Amino acid sequence: MESIDDEAPRTAGSSALLRGSYTALGKRRITEETCRFWSYIQADYYGNPRQIAQYLSDDRAVVAQKIRTPDKEFPWINHKAVKGLYGQWLWRDGGKQVVVTEGEIDALSVSQTQQNKWPVVSLVNGAGNAAKDITNSLDWLLKFEKIILFFDNDEAGRKAVNEVKKLLPPGKCWITWAPEGYKDASDLLQAGMSAKISDAIWGAKQYRPEGIVSGSKIIERLKSRPKVTSFAYPEIMALLNFMTGGGIRFGELDTWTSGSGMGKTTIIKTLQHHYFETTPFNQALIHLEEPLEDTGDDLIAIRVGKRFTVDDPDFKDTPEYQKAAEELFLSTDDQGAPRFQLYDAFGSMEDDSLYSVIRYLHAMGCRIFWLDHLSILVSEAPGDDERKRIDSIMHKLKSLTVELDIYIGLISHLRKPPGGGKSFENGAVPTLDDLRGSGGIKQLSNGVFAISRDQQADSDIAKNTSTVSVLKCRKTGRTGTADFLLFEDTTGRLVKGVDPKSISTDAFDNEDNNGEY
């Protein structure tokens, strides 16, 4: 032990400040030289030998002392005089990097590992006051290129780092921890692992707010991303396939819209049957507008190509009906899960239960979801602000597509057309702004497809031909008229049609035209 001599820092006039001596801290493996460098003394405090972290001013006068007691109460002498972090007076202003530890002994441990040559400071008042201590010394810290936070690897330390990292400007903050099994720099030094202290400092990671990715990490992410596969629409929608870049995709939500009774549900059911035939994926059919029996019968009708629900109710007693029903609804995937799951909620459903139904059906193996239609969902709580509800439903549905890697095909209705113009039922082609409710539908949908048809056209074929228009396709940006679909009244199926504008009434009425228009 060596008593404080003339080289020791002056005390700044407070008679209460203790005088002591420099001595190595054996248990902590801190040398006398390090104690001397940091003005860290041992002194008598109420009859007991105590370690004392001395706080100096920039002109190297001791202004305050923090006493280390066995009960870790850390009484202070002249606490108010402390300006800046512990050790701040030791270093030149600014430089490549400064390490900030949680406590004084850690600062000494890091400093000693770096031969007391490189800037290290510690918090003054522990992890609980980290944000305040750092704010007080922010100007000084910001003179360094890198600020490395080396706090304790415990709950309080992690909480403190979380608070402090947000106070430092972008690109300045680096974070490091003692390796697993060790709490801090002092622990490492005591274990004779000073090399690990250096490793921790060199291995500090730059803090970036969550979500920001750059450089090689981007390339890694791009390369490891599974290739996006599209599942093509039926042949009759060849142009839609081109315009959407290949069909439907997991992680996406498309909205189909039209005026009333124009055939949205019919197209959706055609797609359901198509994807049943052409993909191995299970589908969830949530048709809120009709009883489950209608959904089931319509799918059977599409499968057998017979509108029996309209023309031939006795068909339900035939083996052909039974066969088609079994093919569709007893069919399972290779895990034994049903290829079709129908949700029986005619006329009502709360949006919260919708989300849990989607999660449940996803857990049951469904990857393709059809929701017919959004407006019913919204009408459930009439007092609510419709726009806000739609926005929130769209946000949730869209996030579910990404989170669960599923596809959602959604039907939404149109608002009434502006007065005076042609109605949608008379062939007007909707625009994105005609979607009923909120901007959320157009913003959050990956694709928006409109069906238009002139229900009052003179010729039957024109009347039964729907035009599919792409109002939005985020992936390709291709918009405009896609396919013409002719509804066959006898089979109830959609077949390839032609532009109804190119069809003359005469041509239809002329039975000798060999079916060409």
Ligand SMILES: Nc1ncnc2c1ncn2[C@@H]1O[C@H](COP(=O)(O)OP(=O)(O)OP(=O)(O)O)[C@@H](O)[C@H]1O
């Ligand atoms: N292109 C078409 N031409 C003629 N009739 C059609 C066409 N598409 C569907 N239909 C028939 O028109 C009726 C309404 O069709 P659908 O229920 O598919 O329309 P929607 O747009 O979903 O109706 P809503 O606005 O009531 O939700 C059904 O009987 C259906 O078979």
